[in-house]
Amino acid sequence: MEGGPLSSVQCGTTVHAVALSLSKRTLWIGSAAFAGVALTVFAVSRSHHDTKAPAIARDVPVLEGGAISFSDAFKTRAGLEFGTVEKQPFKPAVSVVGTVAFNPTYVAAIGTRLRGFVRQTHKQEGDTVKPGDALAEVESAELGSAQTSILEAKARLDAAELNVKRERELLANQLTTAREAEIAEADLSSQRATLQAAQQRTKVFGGDHQGQLGVFVMRSPIAGQVVERHVVPGQSVDGDFIGYKVANLDHLWIELSVFERDLAFVMRGDPVEVNPVAAPKVRLPAVVAHVGAI
Structure with missing residues (x-):
């Protein structure tokens, strides 16, 4: 009665060990195959890199000694313009919606x-x-x-x-x-x-x-x-x-609806840039002619 179960356990253990041995062998073989593929790819990539032409330096601004420097070609390509820095009063920009009316x-x-x-x-x-x-x-x-x-x-x-x-x-x-x-x-x-x-x-x-x-x-x-x-x-x-x-349609008014929080920034004589909805790319210069009391 006691020998029967022991024989069964030994047999079972042997099968399990064989299976594990086969699993490890399969894993080793697969790993070896992957290493071979990786080696081949690395060899091809290394060969391709060795034959590639030298890279051309990019014409972009660089920081040198606390200043940004760039070439004349980059200045022309970017359309950069220079001017004298002037001290002027700050004028905040207010965007509002308006309607056209007759003068x-x-x-x-x-x-x-x-x-x-x-x-x-x-x-x-x-x-x-x-x-x-x-x-x-x-x-x-x-x-x-x-x-x-x-x-x-x-x-x-x-x-x-x-x-x-x-x-x-x-x-x-x-x-x-x-x-x-x-x-x-x-x-x-x-x-x-x-x-x-x-x-x-x-x-x-x-x-x-x-x-x-x-x-x-x-x-x-x-x-x-x-x-x-x-x-x-x-x-x-x-x-x-x-x-x-x-x-006379050559002289028109544009009535602008300004929020109360922006009234302090709008004064008579201030320049205005009008952007018609029907022509988004058009910019019409104008001037504030009147500011209502209400």
Whole structure:
């Protein structure tokens, strides 16, 4: 009973030892093979390194004695520029977002001035105009009445001038009294004042006695571009109606939204560099013209 188990253990131990011996041999053989491959690769690499051409020195800046030195070729290639160091006040850079707006000094709103209806339009949105160019025509009974009063006043003035001339001649020949001559002179002054009043009234309406009766021509007072048009032929309008807006696009404002923490760094006259979103590579120079109180 005791010999049986002992024989079994010895047999088992022998098998295990053989297996271990084979495992070590396999490992040694594998290691020897790997060493042979490594030796071959090292030999090939060493042979390749021995035949490689000598390396060329790189043209880069180097630190020598506390200073950076470089060649003229590197300076040209890198585009380096030199200048004199100057002492100037520090100006912090602030990046903000803004919107384009019209400069009020170069914007004109053209109204109809009187009640009537639009007879014809001459300019559309986007058209370029010069000072005095006609934009539209408005027919108005008020303007026609004012122009007619000019013609009537002018006719009465002509009659008064003839009457004064005649009274002066009669007075010189003692064929009339001085009172009649004075009355004629007074009437002449009155007719002149009436004509001037009629002309002023017509001018307020935007017309004159030489233009077409009852037709007001809307004209641009400035040079620029039509940016708004609110009238069409046949449209009825009142005296306070704005028919056109003209702006000179060569003079614009850019309204910038500055954070409160940056307000202390922004002052009138500071240079500004504008970068349009539609043209990222464009840089437009500008100047701060106004800083709002709120």
